[in-house]
Amino acid sequence: MERIFASKTSQGFDWIDLTDPTTEEIQAIAKQFSLHETSIKDCMQPDHLPKYETVDNYTFIIFRVFTKQAISEADTIQELTNKIALFFTSEYMITVHRSEQPLIDEVKAKAIDEIGCKDTLCLLNRLIRAALLTFEEPSMKLSKSLDYFEENVFLKQRKAPILRGLYYVKRKVDVMRRLLILSYEIIDKIDTPKQRNIYTRDLRDLYIRMQNIYDNLSENTAQLLSAYFSIASHRTNEIMRVLTIFSVFFMPLTFVVGVYGMNFHFMPELDWYFGYPLIMLVMAIITLAIYAWFKKKGWL
Structure with missing residues (x-):
């Protein structure tokens, strides 16, 4: 049309x-x-x-x-x-x-x-400015999304698939940032010494502001992703630490139970009258000794 x-x-x-x-x-x-x-x-x-x-x-x-x-x-x-x-x-x-x-x-x-432009250069400036301003609203939405994901990452509120959401935020920020970088030549050719005026300078200032916004968004997204993986790794390490502590408690107890579970005929402890309570006492002492050792080391 x-x-x-x-x-x-x-x-x-x-x-x-x-x-x-x-x-x-x-x-x-x-x-x-x-x-x-x-x-x-x-x-x-x-x-x-x-x-x-x-x-x-x-x-x-x-x-x-x-x-x-x-x-x-x-x-x-x-x-x-x-x-x-x-x-x-x-x-x-x-x-x-x-x-x-x-x-x-x-x-x-x-x-x-409204008779605002008297030549095509003014019209070109208005068009490019309007195009740049279309990136302003999405930058605010992306910033709010980053705040939401940041809250979920650091406060451990697992209300949404954080990694998937962060991926799409990162992709959008990267796309916008790339477009702004590719658009630099347009701004640079419009704001030349020969045709420079208050409107072309304002256009360049707007471009620089949008570029800085998306540079900051890109940096914040990368830092948040790094923090997410660090926290996820820390949580995994915490789980492994707890499992390791439990295994340390049960390894000597399993050893004792394994020894007296062997089916040899000549095991004198099996015929002792107080053999069972004695072994239970030994196992309790071993458990308390391990607990005291961990406490001393600051691992509990």
């Missing part, structure tokens, strides 16, 4: 938005604006990563935005984000995306309907 948001007669530049375009529609736009076939191929690929390149007489940009329709266990770039392709010159702006993007309409309302 093709929509025209701005025209040269009213805004001074053209803005054409294509939602899930057909081959005929995209070819017609490519012919009208002399777009290179490699750019058309890239813009139609749903899994393409962020990029910035200058092709002939226009600039071609791909950036990705977070999708609110992602399922809770989504952990890939395609599942978590949607792609928006952008063809940009001082004369026109063409945006191409496969699904409806609310941020496009939001930018259009502020930049066009």
Whole structure:
């Protein structure tokens, strides 16, 4: 579907938005604006990563935005984000995306309907800023998820499969962080000395802030996973320590019982009148001696 948001007669530049375009529609736009076939191929690929390149007489940009329709266990770039392709010159702006993007309409309302932008550079800045802001809400949700899992790890409240949940948090954080790293070139090309202004500086500041947020989330997730495995290992060691203590108590007692359980004819202790209570007393003394030894060593 093709929509025209701005025209040269009213805004001074053209803005054409294509939602899930057909081959005929995209070819017609490519012919009208002399777009290179490699750019058309890239813009139609749903899994393409962020990029910035200058092709002939226009600039071609791909950036990705977070999708609110992602399922809770989504952990890939395609599942978590949607792609928006952008063809940009001082004369026109063409945006191409496969699904409806609310941020496009939001930018259009502020930049066009309210006469907020007088050139395509301003419009480009608004679009990239809106794309970066889509990563803000998921960062807050991921931070809350980390707080929840941290509480469960350290307070030993096993209410949920902690390791599985931490895996998906880690995957989402890594995906977002990777996308931000790949998007650096776009921000760097927009905020150049020649076209630098308060809006491009604000865009770079927003990018740095989002990058720091996800860097911190990545570090905190790694530390929490490390703590989880350390605590799990500590619990295993505690269980093994208890089992070892029990085995130490019963090994000498088992030895005594095994000796007097042998079927030899000539074992004089078996004929003693006080043989049984004497052996029980010896076993009790052995148990108390082991207990006193463990106490002295601080193992109990």
